Amino acid sequence: MNSKTLKILLLLFTINSISLYLYFSSHPDHQQPPSNHHLSSEYSPPVKPWPILPSYIPWSQDSNVPYRSCEAYFGNGYTQIIDSLKPISKLHREILPSGGVADGWFRCLYSETLRSSICEGGRIRMVPERILMSNGGENLDSVIGRGEDEELPNFEDGAFEIEVRDGSRIGEKMVDHEFLDRYVKEGAVQRHTMRRLIESIRLVDTSGFTCSEWIEEPTLLVTRFEYANLFHTVTDWYSAYVASRVTGLPNRPHLVFVDGHCKTPLEETWTSLFSSLTYAKNFSGPVCFRHAILAPLGYETALFKGLSENINCHGASAHDLWQKSDDQKTARLSEFGEMIRASFGFPLDRNRNPNSATGHNILFVRREDYLAHPRHGGKVQTRLSNEQQVFESIKRWVSNNLNCKLNVVNGIFAHMPMKEQVRAIQDADVIVGAHGAGLTHIVSATTKTVILEIISSEYRRPHFALIALWKGLEYHAIHLDGSYADPQVVIDRLSSILRSFRC
Secondary structure, X not given: OOHHHHHHHHHHHHHHHHHHHHHHHHOHXXXXXXXXXXXXXXXXXXXXXXXOOOOOOOOOOOOOOOOOOHHHHHHHOOOEEEEEEOOOOHHHHHOOOOOOOOOOEEEEEEEOOOOEEEEEEEOEEEOHHHEEOOOOOOOHHHOOOOOHHHHOOEXXXXXXXXXXXXXXXXXXXXXXXXXXXXXXXXXXXXXXXXXXXXXXXXXXXXXXXXOOEEEOOOEEEEOOOOOOOHXXXXXXXXXXHHHHHHOOOOOEXXXXXXXXXXXXXXXXXXXXXXXXXXXXXXXXXXXXXXXXXXXXXXXXXXXXXXXXXXXXXEEOOHHHHHHOOOOOEEOHHHHHHHHHHHHOOOOOOOOOOOOOOOOEEEEEEOOOOOOOOOOOOOOOOOXXXXXXXXXXXXXXHHHOOOOOOEEEEEEOHHHOOHHHHHHHHHOOOEEEEEOOHHHHHHHHOOOOOEEEEEEOOOOOOOHHHHHHHHHOOEEEEEEOOOOOOOHHHHHHHHHHHHHOOOO
C-alpha cells in the first residue's frame, strides 16, 4: 500500500471516528439502553455503512456557512438549531433510578437559504391508525383509478407522540403555529406534510407511551409527492441523503414512507440507498423510534428551487475544494451521484477512460409509454416527434464511422430496472436525449460525460442544464422550432462533441 493511499485511509478513519463521537454526544437518548418494558422482540434489519465516496467533504453545522453560498444551497446550511423540546440534562440523567426513562426530545435545524428545516427527535411514537391514508405499497395494477387524496396522509392529533416526564405539559401539542410559520413554512406547496406531521405531535407521559415495536436505529420519515416522476424522486432522494448527513448519522438510516402510494420501480433505488424500507401502514400497532429524522420536501432542495431562483454554482472536484474553498463552487451533487452508484455496488473510478476495444458509449435516452401511477393513462407526452428516426440515423452514422469504435445504447429506461439505468449512465461517454425526466439520471454521470439535450419549443426548461452546471459536466443543447429534429443536425453536433475524444 503506497503512502498516499494510507494517508487517505487514515483520514477517512479519523473523519468516521469524529462523526461517531459527535453523533453519540449530541443525541443523548442513544447513550443508555432502553428500559425493559419498552423492548420489542421484532426483527430489526441490519444497518448499512456509508460507502467511501471520492467527492465526500464532511458535513457540518458550522454557523459560518455564508447565506446563499453553494454549500448552503446544497444542504450544508442547516445551521440554526431550535430546540422545541429539550432532552433531560446529562446530570439529571445520571441520577435517574435504575431503569429510569429519559425524556423525549425534538429539534429543528433551519436553513435561511433554503427556507426549510431538517427536524429530528427521540422517543417518538407513531400511531398508524391516526394517519388517514391508503395502506401503500400495493402493486400498481391493483389500485388503478385510486385518487391522490387517498394516498397522501392526513394526521389526526396524536398521530405522533413524544414521551415526557414534565407533568405540566402532558396532553399539549409540542409546537404552536408561530413555530411552524417560522421554521416549517408552507411555501408554494398546497399540502406540506412535514409541517402537518409536526403539528400533530402531542406530549404524553410514560404510562401512555406503549409500543408494539421499538426501532432502535435512526429512521427517516419521508412523504413522497410526485413519486413516479424521476426528477421529483431524485429531489426526494437528495433531501433524504442531506438529512442523513446533516444530522450526523453514523450509518445509513432505515426509511419509513409516511404515505399511501403504491409501489413503483423507483423503490429499487430507495432500498439501495438506505438500510431498509417500510410503509407506515405496514406496522400492526404503535411503533416507537429511538431517533427519527424528518427530511424536508423535495421541493425545498436546490434541484427544484433552481428552476425559479438563480443558483449560480459550478461543479468542482472535492480535491480542489479541500485545497481552496469557494462559495460559488460545489462538489455536493457529484458526491450524491457517487452515493447512488455506490449503493448499487458500482465502482467509483472518476477518471474512467475507454480503451480501443470497448470504444465510446453514446447513450440515447428514450421516452417510452408506460403506466406510471394509478391516475396515469400509460402514454407519455411527445417531446421529440421523430425520436425513432433520430435514433436510427445515429445508429447508421455510427456503423459507418471508421475513426473510432462507437456503441449506441438504446436507453429505454421505462422498461429497465433502476440498477441497469444507473449502469447505462455510468458507462456513457455521451448522453443524448429529449428534455424529459429520464435525463435526471445525469446526477450519477461520471465527470467526463458529455450531455446533449434536444429541447422542443414547448419544453424549454433549465432542469438538466443546471444539473450539468452543478456537476461540472460539459453540456450542449439543440433548440427546436417545434418538436421535430433534423437527424443530420443531431449527427453534426455529435460529431463535433466526439472530436474531443479524438474521433
